[in-house]
Amino acid sequence: MQTATPYSLLQLPSKEALCAAFVGKPLDALRTPAFIVDRATFAENCAKMHLTAKEWDATFRGHLKTHKTMEGTRLQLITKENRTDAVIVSTLMEAWQVIEGGLVEDGTVKDILYGLPIAPNKIGDVARMADTMAKYGGVLRVLVDHPGQVHSLEEYAKTEGTARRWSIFVKIDPGANRAGVAPGSVEFNELIKILSTSSSINIYGFYAHSGKSYASTSQSEASSFLSVEIQSVNSAARLALDELSKSPSVCGVRKPFVLSVGSTPTAHAASAETRQRLAGELHGTLEIHAGNYPMLDLQQEHTTLISEPQIAQRVRATVISLYPGRGVNGEDEALVDAGALAFSKDSGPSGGFGRVVGKPWKLARISQEHGILVRTGAEQKALELGQTVDIIGQHACLIAAGYPWYYVVDKSVDGGKTVVDVWVAWKGW
Numbered sequence: 117m118q119t120a121t122p123y124s125l126l127q128l129p130s131k132e133a134l135c136a137a138f139v140g141k142p143l144d145a146l147r148t149p150a151f152i153v154d155r156a157t158f159a160e161n162c163a164k165m166h167l168t169a170k171e172w173d174a175t176f177r178g179h180l181k182t183h184k185t186m187e188g189t190r191l192q193l194i195t196k197e198n199r200t201d202a203v204i205v206s207t208l209m210e211a212w213q214v215i216e217g218g219l220v221e222d223g224t225v226k227d228i229l230y231g232l233p234i235a236p237n238k239i240g241d242v243a244r245m246a247d248t249m250a251k252y253g254g255v256l257r258v259l260v261d262h263p264g265q266v267h268s269l270e271e272y273a274k275t276e277g278t279a280r281r282w283s284i285f286v287k288i289d290p291g292a293n294r295a296g297v298a299p300g301s302v303e304f305n306e307l308i309k310i311l312s313t314s315s316s317i318n319i320y321g322f323y324a325h326s327g328k329s330y331a332s333t334s335q336s337e338a339s340s341f342l343s344v345e346i347q348s349v350n351s352a353a354r355l356a357l358d359e360l361s362k363s364p365s366v367c368g369v370r371k372p373f374v375l376s377v378g379s380t381p382t383a384h385a386a387s388a389e390t391r392q393r394l395a396g397e398l399h400g401t402l403e404i405h406a407g408n409y410p411m412l413d414l415q416q417e418h419t420t421l422i423s424e425p426q427i428a429q430r431v432r433a434t435v436i437s438l439y440p441g442r443g444v445n446g447e448d449e450a451l452v453d454a455g456a457l458a459f460s461k462d463s464g465p466s467g468g469f470g471r472v473v474g475k476p477w478k479l480a481r482i483s484q485e486h487g488i489l490v491r492t493g494a495e496q497k498a499l500e501l502g503q504t505v506d507i508i509g510q511h512a513c514l515i516a517a518g519y520p521w522y523y524v525v526d527k528s529v530d531g532g533k534t535v536v537d538v539w540v541a542w543k544g545w
Contacts, residue, residue, distance in 0.1 A: 134521055134538040141535050143432060143525070148504060149454035150432040151519040155526045155537065157428035158188065158410045163195035165383060169404050170198055172391045177229065177376065179407025181206040182513045185522070185539040186217045192410060193224055202227035204405055208241050209544040211256065215248055226254045229323075233287055233295060234258040236268040243272065243280070257320055261287040261297045263310045270316045281368055282316060285323040285376060286356075290341075290348040292327040299352040308356050312365045319356065319367060321374030321400060322349040330381055331465070332419045338385035345377035346402075353399035373400035380408040384421040413512040414471060415464045429522075430473060430506045431458055431515065433487070435499050443490055450489040450499045454507070455482045460514035470507040475499075479507055516541065 143152065162178075169176035178192035180203055193200050203225055205211045211228050219225040228249065230242060246256040260266055273280045286307065289296030297304045311317050324345045332338040353373045360369065375398065378386075383406040408416060411429040416422050433454035442449045459469050459482060469487065470479035476493030489499070499505070509515045516522070524537035 131521075131538060131540045134540065138523060138535045138538055143523070143533055143535070144504065146432060146523060146535070148432050148434045149458040151516060151522045152430050152432055152506070153183075153411065153522045153524050153539065154428045154532055155191070155524050156528050156532075157426065159191050159195065161410045161412065161426060161428060162192050163197045165404075165406060165409050166195045166198035166200070168383060168386050169200075172386050172402060172404060174386075174402035174404045175202065175374075176200045177202040177204055177227075177403055177405040179204040179206070179231065179405055180210050180214070181231070181407045182411050182516060183522075183539070184210055184213075184516070184542040186213070186219070187524075187537065187539045188410060189214065189219060190224060201225055202229070202403075204229045204231045204407070206231050207542075207545045208238060208245070209542050211242075211245055213542040215245060220249055220252050220254050223252070226252075227257070228254070229257045229285065230259065232259060233261045234265050234269065239268060239272045243276070255283055257283040257285060259287045259323060260284050260311075261289075261295060261307070262303075263307055266307070266310050266314055266317065270314060273316045280316065281318045283318045283320045283370075284311075285321050285374070286311070286319065286352060288322050288324040288348045288352050290324045290326050290345050292325070294325070294327045296324065299348055299355055304352065304355070305359075308359045312356075312360050312367050315366045317367045318370065319373070320370045321376055321403070322352040322356075323376040323405075324349045325377075325379050325405075326382060327379065330379070330415060330419070332381045332385075332421070333465075334420055335385055338381045338419060338421060339390050341379075342377065342382035342385050342390065345379075345382060346375065346398075349375040349377055350399055357399060374403050375400040376403040376405055378405040380406045380412075380416055381419045381421060383409065384419070408512055411512040411516070413515070414466050414508055414510045415462075418465045424473075424508070427508055429512050429516065430508050431470070432504055432506050433458070435489075435501060435503045435505065436486070438499065438501060440498075448491040448498065450477070452479075452487050452489055452505065452507075453485070455486045456484050457518050458485075458515070459487065459507075459509045460511060460518065462509075462511040462514050464510035466510070468510075470509040473506040473508060475505065477505070479509075 287296040412427045433452040437451035439449040468478045480490040481488040525532040
């Protein structure tokens with residue numbers, strides 16, 4: 117077995133130093149646990165999503181939350197099928213990195229949506245980023261789902277003494293009870309009335325995300341969740357237009373509204389056939405958004421909308437001990453050097469915390485820094501002490517968050533056995 121790279125090099129934080137240390141190295145030379153991303157598979161997934169949006173005659177907005185990298189952002193936005201310049205970020209750190217990394221200046225990103233309802237203590241940072249984007253013809257949008265957020269945006273504009281207009285999506289709850297306001301509710305009606313009379317607001321559109329869609333196990337189930345998302349934003353747009361028509365409005369309105377829907381399962385369910393079945397008049401233009409789709413994971417595989425070859429990420433771990441016959445029913449068990457901090461504690465409907473690629477073992481139990489593999493089927497050759505195994509986890513977004521950088525391979529280069537790049541992830545909020 118080859119010797120791992122010395123810790124002195126691992127401590128170097130820059131991409132240049134990391135690439136010098138690891139590019140060209142075989143995967144067996146990596147210290148474990150290691151987060152590995154196949155760039156070719158990642159790019160294929162991004163192209164497929166662009167094709168889906170084209171079939172729907174919809175624009176596409178890529179969510180950066182899963183990978184949080186410069187390289188992954190470019191692959192999400194520019195593919196062989198199409199390109200987009202609109203993104204969603206889940207943290208302000210992501211937005212800053214997009215701007216500071218030159219993606220706005222070079223025109224790759226022109227539209228950033230901060231994907232949480234805006235908090236008062238973040239408005240100043242968002243305003244500064246919006247001003248920077250405006251220098252390059254870009255725009256930073258925010259979400260609102262409560263009147264207090266609108267008041268905070270208005271107060272900030274008064275404090276800085278400008279005629280700033282915030283471009284906003286109204287966050288709609290399609291029944292998931294995660295975030296957002298339900299169309300037609302007392303809260304929704306109050307919010308729309310306040311928005312319609314605000315001189316600091318430009319209503320850009322309505323945004324929905326069905327978290328419940330991750331429980332889908334078929335195309336038809338995911339399509340149903342997609343229909344609910346569309347119905348919710350379309351209903352919200354219709355009600356807003358009714359309210360705005362009652363009296364002169366001082367707020368700005370993007371005409372037509374943008375109706376932004378999606379999650380990775382519902383976006384995968386969007387096809388030419390489902391688009392044709394979309395009933396009724398739309399009170400805006402469709403936009404699809406998704407975030408997990410470039411990497412994918414066991415949770416997404418359980419929806420049946422994707423298969424293992426489409427999963428672009430995995431964790432490489434080392435077998436550090438063996439326990440023959442120790443399982444509840446006499447199964448063999450093994451200890452690996454990757455636990456909760458390497459995989460998160462998200463389990464999933466497929467059971468356990470991960471599945472070993474190409475071997476009948478699953479990651480059944482985890483502690484902070486180690487995990488227990490349990491044999492799930494017959495295999496002539498048992499695991500060996502010191503052997504490395506690749507494990508696909510349940511939730512790529514949380515798994516990736518545990519790693520400061522990703523080792524990138526490409527299945528078209530040396531069969532994906534050699535590091536071809538290193539992506540440094542954006543950390544912090």
